[in-house]
Amino acid sequence: MTFFASETPTMIAEYNDSHSLMYLQSSASGTRYQGRNESYWEHQGVATVTWGYEATEMQCGQEER
Numbered sequence: 001m002t003f004f005a006s007e008t009p010t011m012i013a014e015y016n017d018s019h020s021l022m023y024l025q026s027s028a029s030g031t032r033y034q035g036r037n038e039s040y041w042e043h044q045g046v047a048t049v050t051w052g053y054e055a056t057e058m059q060c061g062q063e064e065r
Contacts, residue, residue: 001040013040015051 003011009024011033022033022040030043037053046061 011040013038013049015049018051020051 001011001013003009011022011024013020013022013033013035015038020035020038022035022038025032025034027041030041032042033040037051037055039048039050041048046059049058049060050056051058
């Protein structure tokens with residue numbers, strides 16, 4: 001993921017051979033970006049990604065050591 005601090009905050013996410021331009025969305029908590037059929041939401045160290053129309057959510061977070 002590449003984040004851009006532009007007038008409209010954006011990010012470009014890559015997954016397999018696909019790219020998605022996502023725009024920062026207002027969120028009650030955490031950080032949320034939305035693309036055409038993709039989304040990224042980070043809340044309390046856990047990232048939730050949906051990649052594709054009606055796709056299953058994927059989650060990842062940091063391992064505790």
